[in-house]
Amino acid sequence: MLIDWFTVLSQVINFLILVFLLKYFLYGRIISAMNAREQKIASRLHEADNKRAEAEEERELYRKKNTEFNNKREEMLTQAREEAEVNGKELIEKAREEVNAVKKRWHEALQEEKESFLQELRKKAGRQVCAITSRVFSDLSDSHIEQCMINVFLRKLKNINNAELSKMKESMRTSEKAVSVSSAFEISEDAQQEINHEIHTYLMDDRKIVYGTSPDLVCGIELKVGDYVIGWNLNDYVTALEEEVNKTIEEELSG
């Protein structure tokens, strides 16, 4: 008999034991190791995917930021350019205004200087003319220029027309002030009495007459009754001279 049933039974049991032992020692362990490896690889791949996705996101973010930055930079540059342009225009305008102001000041200063120079010239010329005239008078005749001025003044007073006279009287009536006679030189007592006599004769007023000297008059004499003034002054001639000089200066400057 080829089949031994005891052996068959033993082999069945042996085989079943082998199945269970191998299931525990071989298949189970190998499969779990493979599964663990697969999971590890899958998790690594997943991690790599996540990292790639993160990297993509970050790249996108940075690209966006870069674009924003570029846009902002462009915007800021444009703004700065515009501001610079505006500032430049303002500065040019300001500079122009300042230049104009300086020019104006300079013109004013020049004008003032010119005026003061002319004023000074007028005074000096007046004095000089007066001195020369006085010397000429004294050299050529026995009379003095002062006396001549007093004479001219008195003659002007005598020849005053009615309209001027009424104006003078009106002014005298409204004013409480004393009648003053100013001159560039000291008027002698005799001359004062003569002038007093003439004024009292023409104005028929006993009001006190005050005499004084005024360097502004340069060379001349004047009577002041309130707001009314009458007299003779070299200033008129000097003014004509001044006008001439002024004209010459301007011609020189423009030339």
Place this chain on the structure above:
Amino acid sequence: MKITPDAIIFLKIGPVSLNATIVFTWVVMVLLVVGSWLITRKLATGTTLSHWQNMLEVLVVGMQDQIRAISRQEPSPYLPFVGTLFLFIAVSIILSIVPGYQPPTGSLSTTAALAICVFIAVPIFGIAKKGFVGYLKYFFRPTPFMLPFNILGEISRTIALAVRLFGNVMSGTIIAGILLSIAPLLFPIVMVALGLLTGLIQAYIFAILSMVYIASATRVHDEREQKYENKKKGVEQYG
């Protein structure tokens, strides 16, 4: 010359006899279990692994692929049974190159035992998959008259499985023995090599056929039942 290693008895106590089949089966078992334990006690789960682990993984994955290809199902429930069948038979045959070794698979008792295991495993897997009634329905298809033929088919294929393996392994051993007596040099070596090849093929065939039978008890049932159910529904609907 002894046809079967059952006849080589090492120890006999009453009806219990410790013959070469059982002893060499234990040898094979010890080799397989200790080898597996040695290799799998320090398994690497990283990307670098030892050659032995690599070999076992290739083996296990190969078996899983074969089972999946045949059954078109998840191989995990069948792997321990079918894989052990293959490994046991293959190692039993490969060891036959060791002088003095008698392959346990050369014993009809062993092949019968393995065939009985398959015979029992088929309904167990079928019932686990389909349920008791669902599995039994298979024997009444296509008509209840086919019941005896179906049962006969189940038994005959189991016997064929056992005898096929036994015949092949035994014939290999016997041919080697005969040739050894005729031409003692060189020729037997060639025959042993050929025997190893046919033996491995037999191990593969045995495992594959077992899987086919188990698959027929699980998957084929599904298809047949599906067809039957569809047909039944069609008749009810149209007719």
